[in-house]
Each structure stands twice: as structure tokens, then as C-alpha cells.
Amino acid sequence: MPDWSYQTLFKPALFKLPAERARDVTLRAMGTLSSLPGGTWVIKTMGHMESYSDLHNVIWGTEFKYPIGLSGRLDVHGTAHKALAPFGFGYFEIGPVTVEKVESGQSVYRDLVHESIVYPDLPVNDGLDAWIRRLQRKRAHSKPYIIRLSGMPGADIQEAIRQIERMAGRLAAYADGFVIDLYAGERRAQHVLDAVEEAGKRLDAASCGKPLLLYVPADFPEPETCKLVLAADRDIWKGMVIGDAVHMRDESGDWLVVGPAAKQPGIAKIRLIRELCGEDWPIVASGGVNEPQDALELYEAGAQLVQLHSGLVYAGPGLPKRINEAVVYRKTCGTDAEPAAFWRSWGWMCFLGLGMVIGGILAWLIASTLVVLPYDIEFLGISSAALSAANLRLLPFMSHDRITLAGTMISIGVLYFMLARYGLKAGLHWCKTALLASGGVGFGSFFLFLGYGYFDPLHAAVAVMLLPMFVLSMRGRADTPSRTPPNLHNDKLWRRAQWGQLMLVSLGFALAAGGALISYIGITRVFVVTDLEFLCASPDMLKAINEKLLPLIAHDRAGFGGALFADAIALLAAALWGVREGERWLWWMFLLGGLPGFAAGFLVHFTIGYTDFWHLFPAYLAFGLFAAGLYLLYPFMAGRRLAEKSQQSRCKARGIGRNLSNKYE
Template identity: 55%
Template sequence: MPDWSYQTLFRPLLFRLPARLARTLTLHAMGGLSRIPGGSLVIRTLGHMEVSPLLEQKRLGLDLKYPIGLGGGVDPHGTAQRALAQFGFGFTEIGPITMEPIRSDQPVELDITEEAIRYPSAPVNDGLAAIVERLKDERENPLPAFCRLRPMPGSAPEEALDQVRRMLEALKPFAAGFYLDLPSGSWPSDVMDAYTLDVLRLTKELAPDKPALVYLQPDMDDREMMSLLGKLNEAGLHFEGAVIGDTVTAGDRRLTGRAIKASVMRKLQRIRSEYAMESIALIAAGGVHEPQDALDLTEAGADLVQLHSGLVFSGPGLPKRVNEAILYRIVSGLPAPPLPAFWQGWGWMCLLGIGMIIGGIIAWIIAATSVVLPYDTAFLCADAETIASINERLLPFMSHDRITLAGTMLSIGVLYYQLGRYGLRERLHWARTALMASGIVGFSSFFLYLGYGYFDPLHATAAAILLPMFILAMRDRQEEPYRRKTNIMNSRQWRLAQRGQFMMVVLGVSLVIGGFTISTVGITKVFVPEDLEYLMTTAAVLESANPNLLPLIAHDRAGFGGALLSNAIALVATALWGIQQGARWLWWTFLGAGTPAFVAAFSVHMYIGYMDFWHLSPAIFALLLYMLGLILLYPYLMRPVSDSKHARVS
């Protein structure tokens, strides 16, 4: 459920449901997908969260791939931990955890205008026993987990300490560390201070190799907070850090949302004014709804951030966007590596694209004039006039197949050239992956021509020339992080772009299905019913007139299907992974790649009079998606990221 589908389709539907039901449906869908064969691959493909060594951190004795954590309130029952782990998180919070299960009939409420969530005041959770059983399955908990321990409501200090002892003993084999959640407001301040000292000593006694962090609520009084931390320091207790939590008291409820950020920032700044960055680690757990929020919190002193309500309102792509923003902040301060030489890889891909464009132009000219080539007539033992005498619509039909193939070749050429020029040249992982997948399918589709025993020497020659270019282009495996400014705001342009990206992804997937279907039909039935209606004949009649006619037409159809499939894979990969704010070249790529394909498809159908609506309906649907995608993506791709926002965090 990436942002382009979440913002466009799922969020409007889910927000109409009761919040608990919406959360349950979402988590069960993601969790179920991650458990079926190939499900994790689907999640990784849709999100394509790249791992960069520059994002890796050594914090709290742990090696974290990403500086982003998953808040415990997102998935309280551990339904989709395996799926969520692939979204770009480096660690997760489990909890709050209490000795016994705590349930509540109070509803979970969304405030869409304020981007806030209201939870029951009780620390709702499944209880220690159930959580321990869940943590035993390492496959379901792939991330380092910080267990957030909280006494049962109404417990006396002695009872609370005993509960924490039992939870520590049960959880220490599975936990990467502990958040010590203080029952604020339950006891006098001196009792609370004494309890905190005791619980920290207990944690260090029972789990000396596990980091222990004090969990502080954003609405805790700043003076009480600093007094507590000071007493811990004076007592000589080594606590690794503190977590500024993600909820505040709002009447008889707990509230989390965008407004929490201000309180979290104030506390971060207050603590950092007393404690150096190296002395304790600080985790900001509330108020991150867009990448700018995470940048602001890290600038205020947070070492790590956790996501909670932001995932609900912004979408599951938020951790990836935050990682990209942090990565840009890192690489913008590093010297840029030299661009690879033209012949090192990307130049060969540009030449391959130019070769496809030239080939597409030649194929279009031939298909619009003579239609058949000498080796076609040699295979059929018949010239164009003889073919026309068999069926007067046969040559126009063959022209229709070959012109649509020419338009697809032009589209592939534009995509390959642009992805080579702007993707491989900057050594972007997603561009290389897109080209690799598309190229393998495209060159493999050559063998579809042999399905009916027809060998196309011109196509074989073109493949023999272009294949070495593809191999040479793919030999440079070095990868670099994206070095251009990334989107950091949930602006109107960004929201429109999610809809535009949705259109382009659906278009790409539709063309993948279309290419596969056309290839399958080409090497099996050859014709669809609408084709035979246009030709006003049957396949048996054509075969009886010339037994080599069906293999020739099958060759054209299979070739077009294979080319369309190759083109569609490059398109859907680019739409999934490549869209970044200010990437003007990408909008021009979509325009340049789509225009010749659609012009070829519609012009040849009108020219030969093949205007069956059912036959053209997939192309009409694709054109609508294409035009909407271009319109919605235009403001996002053509306008650069605001310099002022990045200047604040550089």
C-alpha cells in the first residue's frame, strides 16, 4: 500500500470506516501479504526502499540500517510487523506492555482536520504472556525491538517494581532494549523519582547488556522532567537516553498527532541544553507527519525518530521519504563523485535508445508503404498483390500490427535514452533495475518469433547489434544515492502527484497485462474475434489460402506483444520508483515515450478503418490514464523543491 495507492484509493475508503476496523483491515491485509509466497517481494517491489550505508548508525549498541523507528501504537497486536519492517524502518517499539491484558470499549477516533488520533486513556495491550509468545517467532519480528514497560494502572510503587521485574525477566531474551514508561500523575513527585531510580537500577541489574531509556510524555512538566533526569545523573545511574513519547492527555483520552511536534521539540531542545549529543541518546516519537518534521526534530537534538500518527495521515511511504530527506542532508555536505565516462555504461544505453528510435522510424515507414519486406514475400512465396488478392484487408491489417510495433519501439527508445542519460549516468539503483528487467524481457521476446517457425532476419540483425550495447550498459554496477533535493512537505503538489503516480502505475500495469496477453494470443490463437470480424474471414480460410500466412501474422503479433511488455516494465518501474519532485526530465520522458505509441495506435486504426470500440477500449482507457497522469504530475515534476525548506536543515 504505497502512498500513490493510499492517498488516491485506500485512505478515502478507510477514513469512512471506524478507526479500529480500518486499522485491523489494513494491518491484516499487509500482514497476510507478507506471509504468502512472493508477498514480501511484492512489498519490496512496490516500495523499493534502498539501503544506503550513509543512513546506517551505531546507536544504543545496535547497528541500525535506518534512523527511523516504528511506534508501538501503529501495530499493537503485531499483525504486520514483517510487512512494516520492509518500509524503511530500522527498529520498532513494542508496547506499552503490562503484566495483564488491558482492553477498552472506548473508540479510537480520527480528527482529519487536525491530523490527530484519540485513543483510550488506558494502556491497551495484549499483556505480557501474549507478547512474549509473539516475540518468540523471529520471522514475525525482523527488526530490533524496544519493549516499553508500564505497570498496571492503579499499582502501588512496590507492586509496579515487582511487575517490571517480571516483565524484564520474561522479555530480555527478545528485546533489543527497554523503554521505561513512567506512570505520570499517579504518585507524588518524590515517590515517582524514587520509583524511577529503583526501576533503572533493576533494569541494569537484570539486563545489563540492554540499553534502558526513560520514556517521557510530551505534556510532562519541563521542570519535573529536568529534575528527574538530574537526579538520575546525580545518582550515578547510567541510562542510555530518553524517549519523548507520542501522546498527551486530552480529557479522558490520550491524543497523538501533528500538534505533538511542538512539545516534543521543546523537550528535545531543553534536554540538549543540559546534555551533550554524545552523553545520551534521544528518540523523538511524536509529531512526524512529513519529512520536514523529522528534519526539524533531528536538528533540535533527536538522534532517532519514531513514526506513529504520520503513517495514518501521510501514508506508508513516509519512512522512505524521511530516509531520503535525511540522506540528502548527508550527501549535500559531501563532495559529489565524478560522473562516469560516456563509454563506462550509460552512453551505451543512450546509443541503444537511439538505435531503437531509428529502428522504429524505419519500421513505421515500411509499414505505412510497402508493408511487407523481401524476406516476407520469400517466406510466403507471394508478393503484395497476391496477398491483397487473398483478402483486401489483409495488408492493412498487417500494417496495423507493424505500425503499432513501430510506435512501441519509439517509446522504448525514448525511455531507454532518458533512463540512460539521467538514471544510469547518476548511477541510480532504480534506473538500472528498471532497464535490466525491461531489457531481459525485450531481448528474450525475440524467441517468440520462432513459435510458428518464422525467422525474421531483420529483427535478428537488430537484436545482434543492440544486445552488446545492453550488456555494455549494464556492466557498471556502482550505485550512488540520489543527490538532488527531495520532497519534504505534504503539499498540494505532492498530493496531486500521488494521484498522477497512481495513473502512471495503473497504466504501466495495464500495459504489462496487455503485452502478455497479446504475446500469448500471437503464439496461440493468432487472432481475437474482432480481428476476424474486421478481416471478414476465418483463420482456417487464411491458412488454406497460404499455409505461411498465419506464422507471418503470428510473428508480428508476438513481436508487438513482447515489445509492449518490455516497454510496460520500464514504464511501471519508472512510475513506481523514479518520481521525485523537480525531476523535469521525467515528465518529458513520460510525454516523449507515450506520444509516439498512442499516435501510432490510434492513427493506424483510423487509417485502415478498424474502429471496433471493444477492440479500441483498452487503448482509450490507457490514453485517459496517460493524460491524467501527465496533468497531475506536471506541477510536482516541473517545479523544483523549495530552497528555503532545505536551507533550514542543511
């Protein structure tokens, strides 16, 4: 459920359901998908979260691949941890966990105006035994678990410590750390201050050496926060977690409001703790992260880790990836990335792309004049004049197949050239993956030409010439983060771009399905109904003209289908993984890469008079998706205001990036 589908399709539908129902439906669906064969691969493919060494961090002896965690209260049953792991999360919080199950008669609800989630002020969960049963199962991911422990509602502070001590002992085997919440229920600040030293000593023994993190609510008074920090023994308490909620009371009871209201109090507490403790006491911040800018502000204030909650609901599951990209950009901005050597990798792909463009142009010229080449005539054993005499529409029909193939070849060439020139050269991993997938399909589709026993020497020669270029271009590593300033806000421009991305992703899937279908038809029954209506002939009648005619036509159709599928894979990968604010080259690649294919398809059909509406309907629909996607994405990817914004972002990032680098080293 990437942002382009969440913001446009799923979120409007889910927000019509009650908050808890929508949460459960979403998490259960994602959990089910991840449990299916290939489900995790699908999730990873949709998001393509890349791992950069600049994001890796070791805290408390535990490696965090990404500096972002997921709040336990969002996935209260741990339903979708496996599904969410590839989204860019570095760890998962579990809890709050209590010794017994805690339920509430009050409902969770959404505050749409403030983009917040409102919970009853209770540690609602399934209880210790239920969580132990879940954790005893084989972990389906490698991300650390930070378990938040809380006393039962109504328990006094001493009883709460005893309960937490018991839970820590039983859960230590499954935890990479514990968050100790002494504030639940009626316990007050002074109670916690009086007991923090005792709690630390007792829990240090029970936790089996696992780090203990002291929880403090976002709206905890600053004077008491100072006392708490000074009272905490840092040999025992290995860090602090700033809560993600502020308290609210009305006539219906006490509530926790998770959302933007917790950000500024959280930032103030982080800065206060930093003043008192310096830079060496880890802080986890979890309040008010609804867009990447929020997370950057928390990191800049002094947090080592940031935890998501309401932002995942309102911004979408792509938020952790956007934050990771923003952090990497801020840390690397101002440093020079050495481009890949021309002859080492990307130059060969540029030559391959240019070769495809030139080959496509030549194929277009031949298909619009001679139509059939000498080796085609030799294979058939009759002249083109004899073919035309047998059926006046036969050569135009063959021309229509070959010109559409030529247009697709030009389209592939443009995509490959620009992905190499701007992607491989810059070391972008997603570009290399896109080219590898598309090229593998494209070269593999050569064997479709043999489906009816026809060997095309020209296609074979082209494949033999281009394949070494493809292999040479895939050498070397591609793991450099993008140097384009990332989008930091969930503004109108970003929301509009989600619709544009949806259009292009849909186009990519549609073209891939179309290419696969055309290839299948080409190597089986060769024609669709409208083809035979245009030819005014049946397959038997065409066989009567020449026994080898169907294999020749089938070769053209299967080849076109394979080329279209390869083209679609490159387009789809770029639409899925490459769309970012300010990536002008990619927008122009979509435009210049798409036009030859559509131009070839429409021009040849109208030129030869093959204008059946239902035959061309898929092409009309595809062009509509293409035009709409480019229109909606233009302001986000190529708008005029982005140049100034990009420069401002770079200047600001140079200062912030230095600070972030210090915090992660």
C-alpha cells in the first residue's frame, strides 16, 4: 500500500470506517499478504526501500538499520510487523504491555482537523501471556523489538514496579530493550520521582542486561522533567523515550491525543535533556511526526531515534522511506559524490539506448516502405507483390505490427539512455534494478521470435551486438543516495503528485499486461477477432496463401509483445521507485520515452485504416493515463519554483547535515 495508492484510493475508503475498524482491516490485510508465498517480495517491490550506510547506527549494542521505529500502540496486536519491516523501519515497539489484559469501553477516534488520533487514557493491550505466545513464534524479520512495560491501571507505584519487574524477567529473552512507563493510571509525577532510583535497581537485575529506557510523557512539566533526569542513574537508565501523546480531559473521561500537538513539547524536552546530560544519553522521540520535516526537527533537537504513529495514518506507509531519504540527503548534502566511470558502466547503457533508438528509426522506415525484408521473402518463397495480390490488406497489417514494434524500440532506447545518463551515472540503485529487470525481459523475449520456428537474422544480429553492452553496463555497485532535495511536507503539490504517480504506475502495469497478452497471442492463436475482420480473412485462408505466412506474422507479434513488456517494466520501475520532487530528468524521460510508442501506434492504425474503436480502446486508455500522469506530476517534478526551493534546501541542509552526522557517529 504505497502512498500513491494509499492517498488516492485506500485512505478515503478507510476513513469512512471507525478508526479501530480501519486500523484492524488494514493491518490484517497487510499481515495476510506478507504471509502468502511471494507476499513479502511484492511489498518490497512496491516500496523498494534502499539501505544506506549513512543510516546505520549502533545504540545500546544493537544495530538499527534505519533510525525510525513504529509505535506499539498503532499495531497493538503485532499483526503486521513482517509486512511493515520492508517499509524502512529500523525497529518495532511492542506495548504498552501489562500483566493482565486491559480493555476500554471507549472508542479510538480520529481528529481530522488536527491530523491526530485520540485514545482512551489506558494501556490497552492483550496482556503479558498473549504477547509471550506471539513472541515465542519464529520472528519473521530481523528488526529489533523495544518492549514498553506498564503497570496495571489503578496499581500504586510500588505495585506497578513489581508488575514491571515480573514482566521484564519473562520478556527479556525476546526484547532488545525495555521502555519503562511508570506514569499510567493515577500515578503522578512525584510518585515516579520518589521511586525512579528503586525502580532502576530492581529492573536492572530483572532485565538480564537489556537496556532500560525511561519513559516521560510529552506534556510532563519541565521542572519535574529536570528532577527526573537528575534522579535517573545513567549507569542503569540507558536513555529516555519522549511520549507521543498529550493528555486531554473532557466530560467523557481522560484521553491521549497522538499527533502534532506532541511535537513542540517533545522538542523542548529533548533540548532540556541535552542541556543536562550532553550528547551521550540516547533519546527516542515519538511525538507529532506527520511529515519528514517533523522528524528532521526532532533529530536536529537531539533525538537519535524517531518513532512513528499518527503520521503513518495520515501521510501513509511511505513516510518512513521519505524520512530516511531526507536524513540521508541532509547528511550527504555538500559532499561530492564521484560519478561512475563512463566505460565502467553507464556509458555502455547509453550506447545500448542509442542503438535501440537508431534501430527503431530504421525499422520504422523499412516497415513503412518495403515492409518485408529480403530474408522474409526468402523464408516465404513468394514476393511482396504476390502477398499484396493475395490480400490487399496483408502488407499494411504486417506494416502495422512492425511499426508499433519500431516505436516501442525507440521508447526503450530513450528510457535506457536517460536511466543510464542520469541514474547509473549517479549510482542510483533503483535505476540499476530497473534496467536489469527490463533488459533481462527484453533479451529473453528474443526467444519468442522462435515460437513458430522462424529465425530472424537481423534481430539475432542486433541482440548479439547489444547484449555485451548490457552486461558491461551492469558492472559495479550502485548504492549512492539521490542528490535531489527530498520532499519534506505533505502539501498540496505532494498530494497532487500521488495521483500522477498512480496514473503512471497504472500505465506501467497495463502495458506489462498488454505486452504479456500480445506475446501469448502471438505464440498461440496469432490473431484477435478484430485483426481477422480487418484482413477479411480467416487463419485457414492465410495459410492457403502461404504455409509460412502465419509463423512470420506470429514472430512479429510475439516480438512486439516482448518488447512492450520490457518497455513497461522500465516505465513501471521508474514510476514506482523514482518519482521525487525536483527530478526533472525523470519527468522528461517519461514524456520523451512515451511519445514514440504512442505516435507509432496511433499513426500506423489511422494510416492503414485499422480504426476499430474496441481494438484501439486499450491504447486510448493508456494514452489517457500517460497524459494525466504527466500533467499531475509536472509541478512536483519539473515546476519552475523548484529551482529556488532546491537551492534553499541545499544551503539549509549543509548546516543541518553536519549536526546529524555528529549524532549518528
